[in-house]
Amino acid sequence: MVLPRRMLEGAGVAVGLFVLFGVVTGLIPNPVYVRMVPRTPLDYLYLTTTSVFAGAFVAQRPVTVGSGDDRFAAGGVVGGFLAFGCPICNVVLLTLFGSSALMTYLEPYRPLLGAVTTVFLAGLLYYRHRRTCETCD
Template sequence: MSLSRKTVVKGATVSIGSFLLFGIVTGLLPNPLYVRMVPRTLFDYIFLVVTSLFAGAYVAQQPTTNRSNDDRLAFSSVIAGFLAFGCPICNVFLLALFSNSVLMTYFDPYRPVLGAVSVVLFAGLLYYRQRYDCQSCA
């Protein structure tokens, strides 16, 4: 699939925007607005970068006329990635459902696994779209 300059710019904008937005909201990029309660790890930064890059690549692959039904899987992958690098006890939604001790005991150790699942889903989606969906484009 050949990408036009417009789609590459759109994908790069989404990658940079999601990196900045998610980085600031989760406290991975230090800022005065948010203080992260859980220490930052290398996995947090890896999943932030990979999720941002995959989101940009997905947007760059989007057809302009016929939108596909892959948006749900892409959205789920972004949410799983966000939960993987986000602070588990700072997430208001998770904290409302579970207590602080439950999140740190049962959810925090599995955040790298959740991030790996997110990366595999996104990579599979992008591979499938590149390999199979685009044959009709050619």
């Protein structure tokens, strides 16, 4: 059973990531950041699922720290960020690959990356739930 405090922490993480990633990627319009690639409904879907799954992961966190699942969750959040983020506006990717390479090779596959990331995070939550809740059956 998830404790109410951990549920609040998970909800805080979900809302915080939604707002932070939404502002940073331009999905939440703001005067500081202008998104170069048009927004799509899939971008909002992947922003929401990534935030909710990250919050659920935090809420499921075991009391004992030391599980290796944190690295997988971080990878899922990064994959989600790449799925709904603007590829041209990501300075790290732009520096490494250039705008033409990003628009040619990353942009067409962002929806697929988002779907894979969503399934990956959902599978991680399911796996963690089954591992930590053996008495639930």
